[in-house]
Amino acid sequence: MTKKVLITGGAGFIGSHLARRLLADGLEVTVMDNLFTGTKANIYALLDNPRFTFILHDVTQPFWGQFDEIYNLACPASPIHYQRNPVETIKTSFLGMMNVLELALKTKAKVFYTSTSEIYGDPEIHPQPESYWGNVNTIGMRSCYDEGKRAAETLCADYLREYHVDVRMIRIFNTYGPNMHPQDGRVISNFIMQALNNRDITLYGDGSQTRSFQFVDDLIRAMQAFMNLEQSTITAFYHSKQMNMPVLNIGNPDEYTIKELAEETLRQIPESTSQLVYMPLPKDDPKRRKPDITLAGELLNWSPRIPLREGLAKAIAYFSGNNKENFENSR
Ligand code: NAD
Ligand code: UDP
Numbered sequence: 001m002t003k004k005v006l007i008t009g010g011a012g013f014i015g016s017h018l019a020r021r022l023l024a025d026g027l028e029v030t031v032m033d034n035l036f037t038g039t040k041a042n043i044y045a046l047l048d049n050p051r052f053t054f055i056l057h058d059v060t061q062p063f064w065g066q067f068d069e070i071y072n073l074a075c076p077a078s079p080i081h082y083q084r085n086p087v088e089t090i091k092t093s094f095l096g097m098m099n100v101l102e103l104a105l106k107t108k109a110k111v112f113y114t115s116t117s118e119i120y121g122d123p124e125i126h127p128q129p130e131s132y133w134g135n136v137n138t139i140g141m142r143s144c145y146d147e148g149k150r151a152a153e154t155l156c157a158d159y160l161r162e163y164h165v166d167v168r169m170i171r172i173f174n175t176y177g178p179n180m181h182p183q184d185g186r187v188i189s190n191f192i193m194q195a196l197n198n199r200d201i202t203l204y205g206d207g208s209q210t211r212s213f214q215f216v217d218d219l220i221r222a223m224q225a226f227m228n229l230e231q232s233t234i235t236a237f238y239h240s241k242q243m244n245m246p247v248l249n250i251g252n253p254d255e256y257t258i259k260e261l262a263e264e265t266l267r268q269i270p271e272s273t274s275q276l277v278y279m280p281l282p283k284d285d286p287k288r289r290k291p292d293i294t295l296a297g298e299l300l301n302w303s304p305r306i307p308l309r310e311g312l313a314k315a316i317a318y319f320s321g322n323n324k325e326n327f328e329n330s331r
Contacts, residue, residue, distance in 0.1 A: 002026065002028045002051070003028065003068045003069065004030070004066065004068050004069075005022055005027050005028065005029050005030070005067060005068065005069045005070070005071065006030045006032060006065060006069070006070045006071070006109075007019055007022075007030070007031050007032070007070075007071045007073060008033070008059050008070070008071070008072050008073055008096060008100065009032075009033055009038065009059075009072070009074035009075060010029075010030075010031030010032065010033055010038075010043070010071075010073065011031055011033035011038030011039060011040060011042050011043050011054070012033070012037060012038035012077070012179075013038075013042070013077075013175075013179045013181070013184070013216070014073060014114070014172075014175065014216060014219065015031065015033070015038065015042075015071075015073045016038075016042035016046075016179050017178075017179060017217075018073075018223060019043065019052070020045075020046060021220050021224065022224075023046060023049055023051060023052060025224075026051075027051070028051045029046075029051060029052050029053070030053040030054075030055060030067070031043060031046075031052070031053070031054050031055070032055045032063065033055075033056070033057075033074065034056065034057060034058040034059075034074075035056065036076055036081075036088075036092075037076045037078070037181065039181065040054075042179050058092075059072075059074040059092060059096030059099055060088075060092055060099070061099070062099050062102070063103065064103065066107050067103075067107065067109045068109060068110065069111075069227060070110070070112065071112045071114070071227075072096060072097060072100045072112065072113050072114065072152075073114045074092060074096050075089065075092050075093050075096065075145075075148070076089060076092075076145075077145075078184045078185040078186045079141075079142065079185065079186075079282065081185060082144060082145040083141055083142075083144070086143075086144035087144070089144040089145055089148055090144045090145075090147065090148040090151075091148075092148070093145070093148030093149055093151065093152045094148055094151050094152060094155070097113065097151075097152035097156065098155060100113075101155060101156065101159040101165055104159075104165050104166075104167075105159065105163050105165050110166045110167075110227065110231075111156070111159075111165060111167045112167075112169075112226070112227050113152060113153070113156050113167065113168070113169045114170060114172055114223075115149050115152065115153050115169050115170065115171045115172070115247070116145075116146075116149050116171055116172055117171050117173040117174070117251065117289055118142065118149060118286075119134050119136070119146060119150050119153065119171060120132055120134040120136075120171075120289075121134045121135040121136030121137065121146060121284075121286065122135050122136075122284065122285075122286040123135055123286065123289065126288050126290060127253060127290040127291055128290065128291060128292060129294070129295075130247050130248065130249055130292075130295055131243070136150065137284050140283060140284040141282070153169055153247070156169055156245075157245050160245070166231050167246065168226050168227065168229075168246050168248075169245070169247040170222070170223065170226065170247070170248050170250045171247065171248070171249050171250070171291075172214075172250055172251065173211075173212050173214055173249065173250070173251025173289065173291045174186075174187075174211045174212065174214065174251070175214045175215070175219050175251070176189070176214070176216065176315055177215050177216030177217070177311065177314065177318070178216070178314065178315065178318035179216075180315070182319060187211070187258060187261065188213065188261070188265075188312070188315060189315075189319070190202060191261060191262055191265040192265060192269075192312075192315060192316055192319045193319060194274055195265050195266055195269040195272040195274045196269060196272065196316075196320055198272055200275055200277040201262045201266070201276050201277065202277060203258060203259060203262055203276055203277065203278050203279065204258070204278075204279050204280065204281045204282060204285065205258075205278070205280070205281030205285065206278065206281075207262065207278070208257050208258075208259065209257065209258055209281075209285060209286070209287050209288065210255045210256060210257050210258070210287070210289060210290065211255070211256065211258065211261075211289050212252055212253055212255045212256070212290045212291060213252060213254070213256065213261070213308050213311070214250070214304055214311075215252070215304070215306035215308075215310070215314070217306060218252065218305055218306055219250055221302065222248075222296060222302045223250070225301075225302055226248060226299075226300060229299070229300075234299070237298075237299050241295070248295055248296045248299065249291040249292060249293055249295065250293070251290075251291035251293065251304075252291075252304040252306075252307075252308075253291055253292070253293055253304075254307060254308060255288075255289075255290045256308065259276070262276055264308065264309065264312060265312065265316075268309075268313060268316055269316060
């Protein structure tokens with residue numbers, strides 16, 4: 001029997017890559033999305049596939065369907081978008097997760113949750129291991145996202161503990177690549193679009209804050225490897241680590257300052273006349289971020305393969321190609 005998979009948020013950046021990969025592997029894929037930040041342009045190429053279905057639906061509203069696996073990705077991920085409607089953001093994380101877990105409980109589906117490095121907040125421990133509890137402001141501008149994601153992790157943990165729903169969670173560190181929206185607002189798409197259009201490169205603060213950037217293909221490979229493990233293998237692994245919840249950091253530990261990222265972007269677009277300009281640092285912007293990926297290496301035999309220089313070149317090729325127009329016309 002062909003495996004049936006639901007991807008909430010599947011018209012977004014990461015979800016569209018996952019949908020394409022799972023279809024290529026022969027699975028039946030349903031994408032559910034309300035197109036808040038996603039776009040149909042990301043899934044146009046999939047619509048003709050008889051194993052693909054798109055449902056326009058908001059995950060905060062209950063839904064029904066029989067699936068073997070549910071990947072819950074629905075949630076705006078860029079600070080400018082999740083702060084656009086903060087109440088909706090926290091509702092999407094919490095109620096969306098609740099609806100997914102209720103469906104999984106009734107239908108015995110496996111659940112995969114895409115949490116975030118933001119649950120560590122502005123971390124006091126560096127790099128961040130899964131055992132770190134984080135340093136998060138509950139009432140700041142980023143809290144609708146950070147606390148929503150933390151609450152969704154809590155729901156996953158409690159549905160696993162109480163009702164034995166088969167849940168896996170990953171904490172994704174800054175990921176980039178094709179299918180990001182040009183107006184997404186995150187740093188890599190901003191810098192590339194600014195450089196391609198000879199606009200100022202907007203460095204927030206002095207550009208000394210760091211991030212660790214992962215190319216999307218590395219993430220999708222880890223997601224599939226984790227979802228495909230038997231629950232008994234996962235349970236035994238976490239038990240051996242004296243941890244009781246299946247959660248993994250997935251990211252590329254190569255750490256760069258934001259200024260270094262701007263300089264590398266300009267190096268790769270030498271014809272650009274853009275200049276670096278400095279703008280105020282948004283409140284609660286984490287100063288450093290880098291994943292400890294020891295657990296993912298041991299459990300999945302996984303490590304990222306695509307360095308920033310190579311991934312950035314692929315992203316630049318994408319944004320400067322004809323897809324750019326599709327995206328811009330699709331909003
Ligand atoms: P994205 O904004 O491109 O995709 C999110 C998708 O969710 C969009 O298609 C959007 O329309 C959809 N969505 C939002 N609210 C919804 C709702 N109420 N109902 C249905 N659909 C809804 O962002 P992305 O980078 O692809 O992120 C996907 C997931 O991965 C998110 O949950 C995000 O928190 C997580 N994540 C991403 C990163 C990253 O660096 N890209 C890092 C950490 C975590
Ligand atoms: N940033 C920047 N210029 C931009 C967009 C972002 O300097 O045009 C900075 C931002 O302040 C943060 C880092 O780049 O320190 C990463 O921002 P992004 O929004 O991509 O992700 P997050 O803050 O959620 O890690």
